[in-house]
Amino acid sequence: MSESASRNERILVCGATGYVGGRLARRLLEEGYQVTCLVRSPEKLTKFSWGQHERLTVIQGELEDTEATRRALEKIDVAYYLVHSMQSAKGEYAQRDRELATGFRDTAQESSCRRIIYLGGLGELGADLSEHLDSRHEVGEILQSGRVPTTVFRAAMIIGSGSASFETLRYLVERLPIMVTPKWVKTETQPVAIRDVLRYLVACLDVDETAGKTLDIGGPDVMSYRNVMQVMAEKLKLRRRIILPVPVLTPYLSSLWIGLVTPVSSSIARPLAEGLKNRTVCRNDDAVRLMPGECLGIEAALGKTQQGDIETRWSTAGKIPGDPDWSGGTTLTDRREITVQGSVEQTFAEIRSIGGANGYWGAGFLWRIRGWMDQAIGGPGLRRGRRHPRDLHYGEAVDFWRVTKLVPNERLTLRAEMKLPGEAELDFQLEPSAAETTQVVMTARFRPKGLLGLAYWYAVLPLHGLVFPVMLRGIAKNVRG
Numbered sequence: 001m002s003e004s005a006s007r008n009e010r011i012l013v014c015g016a017t018g019y020v021g022g023r024l025a026r027r028l029l030e031e032g033y034q035v036t037c038l039v040r041s042p043e044k045l046t047k048f049s050w051g052q053h054e055r056l057t058v059i060q061g062e063l064e065d066t067e068a069t070r071r072a073l074e075k076i077d078v079a080y081y082l083v084h085s086m087q088s089a090k091g092e093y094a095q096r097d098r099e100l101a102t103g104f105r106d107t108a109q110e111s112s113c114r115r116i117i118y119l120g121g122l123g124e125l126g127a128d129l130s131e132h133l134d135s136r137h138e139v140g141e142i143l144q145s146g147r148v149p150t151t152v153f154r155a156a157m158i159i160g161s162g163s164a165s166f167e168t169l170r171y172l173v174e175r176l177p178i179m180v181t182p183k184w185v186k187t188e189t190q191p192v193a194i195r196d197v198l199r200y201l202v203a204c205l206d207v208d209e210t211a212g213k214t215l216d217i218g219g220p221d222v223m224s225y226r227n228v229m230q231v232m233a234e235k236l237k238l239r240r241r242i243i244l245p246v247p248v249l250t251p252y253l254s255s256l257w258i259g260l261v262t263p264v265s266s267s268i269a270r271p272l273a274e275g276l277k278n279r280t281v282c283r284n285d286d287a288v289r290l291m292p293g294e295c296l297g298i299e300a301a302l303g304k305t306q307q308g309d310i311e312t313r314w315s316t317a318g319k320i321p322g323d324p325d326w327s328g329g330t331t332l333t334d335r336r337e338i339t340v341q342g343s344v345e346q347t348f349a350e351i352r353s354i355g356g357a358n359g360y361w362g363a364g365f366l367w368r369i370r371g372w373m374d375q376a377i378g379g380p381g382l383r384r385g386r387r388h389p390r391d392l393h394y395g396e397a398v399d400f401w402r403v404t405k406l407v408p409n410e411r412l413t414l415r416a417e418m419k420l421p422g423e424a425e426l427d428f429q430l431e432p433s434a435a436e437t438t439q440v441v442m443t444a445r446f447r448p449k450g451l452l453g454l455a456y457w458y459a460v461l462p463l464h465g466l467v468f469p470v471m472l473r474g475i476a477k478n479v480r481g
Contacts, residue, residue: 011080019158026048027202036072063104073111074112079113115149115150119201120140123279123280144214149212150212153287156191158197159296159301168262176451179242180246181245182273183245184225190282191298192217192218196293196296210290213286218280252270258272334461337440340480352392353389353390380399384399424447425444427444428442
């Protein structure tokens with residue numbers, strides 16, 4: 001990409017607060033493009049690291065508003081259309097998508113826009129195509145029927161936190177060691193990593209031959225959803241799942257079950273469940289031929305999601321600002337706070353003394369019991385203590401914790417090294433208040449592994465109610481002297 005091209009072209013992103021759009025806008029800004037986002041609520045963009053970028057222009061409005069769309073398309077060279085309406089009742093999302101696409105196509109024809117780029121879904125064409133996938137195909141056809149050359153990308157399940165179909169499978173794998181599933185688990189799919197989707201979406205800007213084409217994009221692996229779930233289980237370090245497909249589970253019943261077992265609502269789950277019955281495999285290799293590059297296989301892509309996005313850490317499991325609340329896997333939290341009569345320096349010095357001979361500011365017998373339990377199953381328990389009663393550094397061991405973040409007078413984070421059915425951390429954040437007082441926020445986070453992890457969290461939650469308030473009051477008491 002030439003530097004001049006990256007500075008001259010103006011790009012509109014419709015759907016910038018969504019799963020793909022939020023990542024794409026950041027990538028375009030990093031590449032040097034001038035980016036405009038049409039959003040209903042501009043304040044949502046403040047969640048993103050790029051939300052105040054100097055090359056970003058924000059237009060408030062909705063696609064239903066022709067005037068707002070016209071303003072957003074002023075002086076635009078290329079427009080990305082990343083809009084889907086899956087939550088309307090009784091299938092009305094299809095009609096809504098049809099109306100929005102038609103309005104956008106017509107408005108774009110009257111603007112300076114020279115090209116539209118749309119991301120739709122794969123799926124074998126025919127009478128058995130689900131309403132969800134059929135609607136996405138129809139949107140592509142509507143956009144391509146206008147005078148503005150339109151590139152349509154068709155992808156199967158996208159591997160990455162925030163992708164509804166991916167998150168649905170991940171939650172099912174995490175929470176159900178035995179699954180009675182519809183026949184769709186035998187359906188073949190060609191999952192693609194979000195990193196590769198973004199590469200294609202950006203790379204096509206420099207490849208004129210992609211204009212007006214429909215391009216299928218997928219990863220190198222073609223496999224059944226059952227195999228996808230088994231690979232997920234392996235990457236999540238869970239036992240191989242027992243999957244029993246039966247013919248009697250309808251999409252409606254499946255969506256109710258998904259809504260019960262996972263945080264993904266049944267209104268979203270139903271069109272997804274209907275779509276999973278359709279084979280989603282690339283029908284052509286035009287995308288690979290025109291925009292060559294190595295794509296992540298499913299195991300490597302799943303590994304990337306476990307490492308998390310560069311804007312996040314393990315406790316958010318790959319979720320980035322703007323993702324749905326249910327994205328990124330399960331992370332359970334218990335947040336408590338207290339106002340301490342003392343400076344941040346005094347308060348941090350007290351928190352920094354945690355563990356070892358200093359203990360945990362009360363309820364010592366409960367901590368000792370927890371330590372004995374951990375030792376009994378091969379964990380470190382409380383026997384490691386700490387190197388120094390007051391001094392503490394990044395990477396040090398404290399009882400059954402490890403210091404993973406230490407910012408003087410601001411933050412201390414401890415990651416649990418005890419034997420657990422999941423990953424846990426205890427986080428302290430400090431913020432100075434008026435009149436020499438300090439606000440202390442203590443957050444316990446837990447990422448469970450399977451049903452045992454969920455059961456463990458809810459079993460210890462009542463103990464949190466006993467121990468954590470005692471800890472906070474003990475910190476406040478010691479700081480007051």
